[in-house]
Amino acid sequence: MNRDEETVGIILAGGRGERAKPITLKSSDYIRSKALIPFVGRRLVEWMTDACRAQGVRRFYVVTHGLENRGQIKLLLGHGERFGVDITYSRSRFDRYNVGSAGATLHNLEQWDLQGRALVLPVDSLFDFDLAAMEATHSAEGAVVTVASVARTAQEIAGKYGVMRTDERGLVRGFVEKPGIGELGSLFPRTADDPAATLATNAGMYLVDCRRLRMLAREPDLFRRSHQRLDWGGDLLPHLVERGVPVATHTIGRLGDMGNVPDYLQTVQLVLDGAYEQMNRLMAAPDRTDPRCWIHESSLQTKDDVTGTTLAQKIDDGSVVVGAGVRIGRDVEIGPGVRLEHTDVGDGAEIREGAVLARSAVGESAVVGAWADITDTYLGPMAQALSDRVRPLRLEQFSAIGDGAVLWPGSRLCGVTVYPRLRVPALAGVPAQTELRRADDILRWV
Template sequence: MFPQVLATVGGSGTRLYPLTLDQPKPLVELCDTAIIANLFRVLASQGCRRFILGSKGACNTLNLSNYFKAGEGFFKRLGITDHQDFSYQPLYDDKGSADSLRYCMSYFDIKDDLLVVSGDNLIDIDINSFVDFHRKHQPLLTVALKELGPEESISQYGVARLDEDMRIQGFVEKPKAGSEPSRMINTAFYLFSPRIREVLADMGDRARDIGGDLIPYLTENGYPVYG
């Protein structure tokens, strides 16, 4: 069974003004299709059927619910009949992606692995391989990483330091050029074990952003995180 998907949708998208003045960044269209619809198409075409939109604020939630409704039109266009309705994070002004994760896992009582993606992400990934890797190693979290070329700026990314077993031993969010521990960057594509609920409860308000707060906390405190 494929894991349920939580897409985090927050922030004002100021770098895409004026395209985001009246809509969240994930609804900006590329080739006549919203970014988030392209993302969901990749996931649904590989077996994902249950989606939660973790949107911050009433405006984001309204725009997304107007676009997707319950998801029936989206699945119908893909020829998928064995699906569940889309769910939406209740009106909650979360403090970031980790806070949205904590809230949604509690509200929807999620007790299985959960795939968490950034709603403005464009990614093409083999979900089967990703899920198999996660279930083989049984970590608290598996992060999809990408090696960044030497000519590209790394200062806008989270960067992981891996050991020979692909376990993440260290993680730095947006390091200064030349101080990065590797060229392996965070793609904001995660698979969490349900045990993360306990950690998030313990962290409380300290868990706001997944990359900025949660991953560094996990690696610094010896929790198993793989990439």
């Protein structure tokens, strides 16, 4: 294929992942690249690379930022040899411009001298999309940019998502930034009359005509703005639409935003439930379909230290219940009386006797103590949620426990974030949305 006729991938991986903390933290002062967020047994950027490769993308360009971010991603992906693709990275001298998603894109399009089509993707989202269909829309409308859109109801949109105003052809005519429910009813009367009516929201993925976009970026006003902070959704797209540049929309199947803990956990659950067709094709088939679950053979043969029986034996005799939407990685030790549903369990984790987990993610080598009750919670790699029958631990309402943190038995946390490596005594009554970042924060609640 002629290089100008192929679609290349541009992965925007330079952000700091502030909203997703502590998932994006290895320690309180060491950022884990958003690209390396652990997700259903792999890192998020690995799934992204495989998903695009399965649709014909063979060349990738990764926009990074800073020593830690660049080093982590390059150590994982290399130059693409393991994935059967070719990967090029942004130059460090452009880091000062890589603070806005659109500015970073425009500067690197020039550096890489890209002329054909490019699919621009943020690294902190999961997309269910058909690239060939998106390319067909892009070509049919003669678009400079085609925006991947997700259809959402007014209730889903209100105060959370921006909305695109489109004409009958699907070309964008304007943007409404995070409107309230009343404003939506005024601007789009059909949503007031029909609660199920949907509108197009920006999914954050773009198919671009590199040559034409580069020409526009050389115009003085846009050139100046690209050397400041220029984002795709809030800056570049409105600028193009105001100029009359053809910006099309194409509806994709689904978007999973990993930008915060609740959305991350919801996306994990949807993937394990089979709601993402693309992930269904990339993942191995479930080991069991009723209920739908994956259990690695090494974990089925691992014995717990209470009964000395294997997980396979405990599932057969009913002393362990594995419900729908569960993935159990390698060498996981699970005690008797455990109940799991809609939960992802990483390699080497330990789930002790009587623990119950639902709609949660347990990182590699993490420990869940006996009789713990954990729902809607992220437990990071090597974190320890200690618990016993007399002092059971409870985590719920989108609590997030960072890498290597230790919670003592008896803790009751609802919607609380604990930063990596902290040692937290038994706490209760800590308000939701509280972030325990350092030891001083803990002392306030002891």
